[in-house]
Amino acid sequence: MAKRPAPPPDVQTSLLEDERGFFAEQVIKPKGSKKAPAAVKPDAAVHYHGHRDRVRAKYREHGDAALADYEILELYLFRSIPQRDTKPLAKALLERFGTLAGVFGAPISLLQEVKGVGEGVAVDLKLVATVAQRMLKSGVRNKQVLSSWSSVIDYCQAVMAYETREQFRILFLDKRNVLIADEVQGQGTVDHTPVYPREVVRRALELSATAIILVHNHPSGDPTPSRADIDMTKTIADTAKPLGITVHDHIIIGKDGHVSLKGLRLF
Incomplete structure (x- = not known):
């Protein structure tokens, strides 16, 4: 018995199921039947x-x-x-x-x-x-960040908790603790982001910021700070202080919550 030739590529493509063709008519041939296949319209x-x-x-x-x-x-x-x-x-x-x-x-x-x-x-x-x-960012824009702390946490949670790589973000504040800029300074791997204290301070000086809040995420979901997180925060705070720049906090964001290094008195 001669082998039935395969349908041309354009016909094969038309038979593929996609998002908007799910209910297209499908040709079903009953098992063991020699009758011509019937077109079945699903209900x-x-x-x-x-x-x-x-x-x-x-x-x-x-x-x-x-x-x-x-x-x-x-x-x-x-x-x-x-x-x-x-x-x-x-x-x-x-x-x-x-x-x-x-x-x-x-x-x-x-x-x-x-x-x-x-x-x-x-x-x-x-x-x-x-x-x-x-929407969440609008809740902290042009407001005193320290008096809108829950809004800051909600915003950081929304933008960083589900990132698949570590991301280091800085919130730059003026002398009234109003947000000047919100910038991502670097992205790394699943468990590390390179951070350069001198670059952090340099950017704060460029923006005339007098205070900063450091934020980074843990893609693992666990916001517990590592030894490296603590040491890096101390280095940035010590570098910034002589130049009149205060590090208010370092927040670590995870899927399951957040941790404040200032709240834990780790720097």
């Missing part, structure tokens, strides 16, 4: 449209407190994925990243490792994190 489309209406109504009538985390996530995904049941994907994302914060904070490359998440969906998810970070 899942009817189901997911009704489900979406129910989730929207639940949110509209009862607010976010009535929705589980996966329901909030699938509600958001409705707009990114208009032609697919998003509940399995929402649950898969939460299983992979643990929490809503973990999902929205995850890098685009890791989001795309979850089956069903293409580049467009990953970018949409990251946009939520960006909006949240901008």
Whole structure:
């Protein structure tokens, strides 16, 4: 019996399932049957449209407190994925990243490792994190940072807790302790970031800052300071003090919380 030739590449491509073609007609050939295959139209489309209406109504009538985390996530995904049941994907994302914060904070490359998440969906998810970070940053801009400490912690937690590499950030303050600049001075590996005390002080002088707050993250999730973290903080504080620059604190951010070296009296 002659071997059936493979379909041309353009036909093969059209048969591939993607985010917006999930409910395309699929050709199914019954096992052992010699009859021509029949086109089968799944009725899942009817189901997911009704489900979406129910989730929207639940949110509209009862607010976010009535929705589980996966329901909030699938509600958001409705707009990114208009032609697919998003509940399995929402649950898969939460299983992979643990929490809503973990999902929205995850890098685009890791989001795309979850089956069903293409580049467009990953970018949409990251946009939520960006909006949240901008909102939190507005809570500390043009305000006395030391009197808005909880807002500072919330902002640093949002922008750094889910970074996959260590990141060293400095908040530069004027003589009234108002934020002048928020800058990332360096990025390193999963457990180390090179920090140069003279560069930190030089930048503070350029900005006419009279105080700084040091912030870095631990990608492991545990914010416990290392010996190197403590020694580096002391070196920067000792270098800055003769020049009239105060180091108010060094905050270490982790997924599970934060640690203040000043609060622990470690410098």
